[in-house]
Amino acid sequence: MVKGNTFKQSLVREAEQAIDNGIYPTRIKQGSSGSYFVRNSDNTKTIGVFKPKDEEPYGMLNPKWTKWMHKLCCPCCFGRSCLVPNQGYLSEAAASLVDQKLQLNIVPKTKVVRLCSETFNYSxxxxxxxxxxxxxxxxxxxxxxxxxxxxxxPKVGSLQTFVESFEDAIFWLRRFEDNPLPEDVLKEFQSQFERLVVLDYIIRNTDRGNDNWLIKYQKPSKPIETQPLTSWSPKRSLPIKIAAIDNGLAFPFKHPDEWRAYPYYWTWLPYAKQPFSNETRDLILPQLSDMNYVQELCDELYELFKNDKGFDRNVFEKQMSVMRGQILNLTQALKEGKSPVQLVQMPAVLVERSRGAQRGRIRAMTETFTQSFQRKTPFFSWC
CATH class of the missing domain: 1.10.287 (Helix Hairpins)
Structure with missing residues (x-):
C-alpha cells in the first residue's frame, strides 16, 4: 500500500495518464457542486473522486446553479455561516489527515492536487x-x-481514492433493522461506527447524513476473528466496513449559532446509544490526552491550510479553537464512559490559544489556553 506523497504521486500520475489518453473525468450528477469520477488509464475502473475548489457549492465556476438560487432566495436556510467559503477541498484533505493521524482508517486517502481536463467547468x-x-x-x-x-x-482540488462495492449507509441501515447483524459482525460494526463518531465530532462535520457515509457488507460464512481494527489492509478481510466520504463541510471557525444547528444524523441510530467501547477508548485517549500530540495535529493542519490563496491565520486559529474544544469534550466523554448521544449533548466549548504564543509541539505544554463555553444557540436546533 502506497503512503503519503508516494500515494499522491501514484494516483495523480495514473489520473493524468488517463486524461492524456483521452479518458476524461466525468461529472457526478448527484450533489450541489462540480465533482468528477476519475478513471484509470485503461478505462476499466474508477480510481478517484476529484472536487475542484472553484466548482464548490458557492464557487465561481460551480456548474450547478441551484445553490446560488437557494442562498439568494432563502439565505436563512441555505449556506453555512460557520464555515470558511470555498474551503471544502481543504476540509476533505484535512479529514483524511485527521483520520490517519488518529489511526481511525475510515476515510479513503485524500490529497490536494492539481488536475486539468476538458470536461471540467472552465470560463x-x-x-x-x-x-x-x-x-x-x-x-x-x-x-x-x-x-x-x-x-x-490546471485546477486545484481534492482527490479522494474511490472505494468499490460500498453502498450509502441508509441502504444497509434499513436492512439491518429487518435482518439484525450477527453478534460478532455487530461488534465490528459498532467499533467502526464509533470511529466515525470520533472523526465527525473532532472536525465538527456539519453535513453528516445517513446518505453521505458508506457501508460495505458481505455476509460471513463463519464467525469472524475478534481483533483490533487497525488497518484497511487486504490481509484482514472484514465482512463489514465503513467509509467516511463527503467531509467538505467541516472545520468551522465557530460553532453553529444562527439559524441551523447542523446535527449529526447518526445520533438517532441505536448504535449511538451504546457507551464508547474499551477498544475506542484505548485507541483515542492516549493520543488526545497528550497536549503535544494535539498541537502536532494542529501544526500539520496548518501546513495544509496555509497553501490556500485565501488563507487567513486568524481564521485558522479560530478553526483550531473549535477543534480543541471538541477534543476536550471527547476526551472527557471517553474517560466518563459516555455514549455518542451523551457526547453531542455536552456544551459547545472553545479552547483558544493565548495571543503571541509560538507554534510548535515543544511549546505546547508551556502555552496558555483559554476555555470558554458558547452561549448563543441556533434558532432551529433540529436541522
Whole structure:
C-alpha cells in the first residue's frame, strides 16, 4: 500500500495518464457542486473522486446553479455561516489527515492536487485563451515555444481514492433493522461506527447524513476473528466496513449559532446509544490526552491550510479553537464512559490559544489556553 506523497504521486500520475489518453473525468450528477469520477488509464475502473475548489457549492465556476438560487432566495436556510467559503477541498484533505493521524482508517486517502481536463467547468475566457494558443502553436511553432502553457489551466482540488462495492449507509441501515447483524459482525460494526463518531465530532462535520457515509457488507460464512481494527489492509478481510466520504463541510471557525444547528444524523441510530467501547477508548485517549500530540495535529493542519490563496491565520486559529474544544469534550466523554448521544449533548466549548504564543509541539505544554463555553444557540436546533 502506497503512503503519503508516494500515494499522491501514484494516483495523480495514473489520473493524468488517463486524461492524456483521452479518458476524461466525468461529472457526478448527484450533489450541489462540480465533482468528477476519475478513471484509470485503461478505462476499466474508477480510481478517484476529484472536487475542484472553484466548482464548490458557492464557487465561481460551480456548474450547478441551484445553490446560488437557494442562498439568494432563502439565505436563512441555505449556506453555512460557520464555515470558511470555498474551503471544502481543504476540509476533505484535512479529514483524511485527521483520520490517519488518529489511526481511525475510515476515510479513503485524500490529497490536494492539481488536475486539468476538458470536461471540467472552465470560463469562456480560459477556453478562448487555450484555443488561441493551440492554434498559434500549430501554425507558428517558434512562437508557441514561448507560451508558459498551451492547454487549459490546471485546477486545484481534492482527490479522494474511490472505494468499490460500498453502498450509502441508509441502504444497509434499513436492512439491518429487518435482518439484525450477527453478534460478532455487530461488534465490528459498532467499533467502526464509533470511529466515525470520533472523526465527525473532532472536525465538527456539519453535513453528516445517513446518505453521505458508506457501508460495505458481505455476509460471513463463519464467525469472524475478534481483533483490533487497525488497518484497511487486504490481509484482514472484514465482512463489514465503513467509509467516511463527503467531509467538505467541516472545520468551522465557530460553532453553529444562527439559524441551523447542523446535527449529526447518526445520533438517532441505536448504535449511538451504546457507551464508547474499551477498544475506542484505548485507541483515542492516549493520543488526545497528550497536549503535544494535539498541537502536532494542529501544526500539520496548518501546513495544509496555509497553501490556500485565501488563507487567513486568524481564521485558522479560530478553526483550531473549535477543534480543541471538541477534543476536550471527547476526551472527557471517553474517560466518563459516555455514549455518542451523551457526547453531542455536552456544551459547545472553545479552547483558544493565548495571543503571541509560538507554534510548535515543544511549546505546547508551556502555552496558555483559554476555555470558554458558547452561549448563543441556533434558532432551529433540529436541522
Amino acid at each position: 469562456a475566457i480560459d477556453r478562448a485563451k487555450s484555443a488561441t494558443k493551440k492554434n498559434v502553436n500549430e501554425r507558428f511553432p517558434k512562437v508557441g515555444r514561448h507560451f508558459h502553457r498551451i492547454g487549459l489551466p
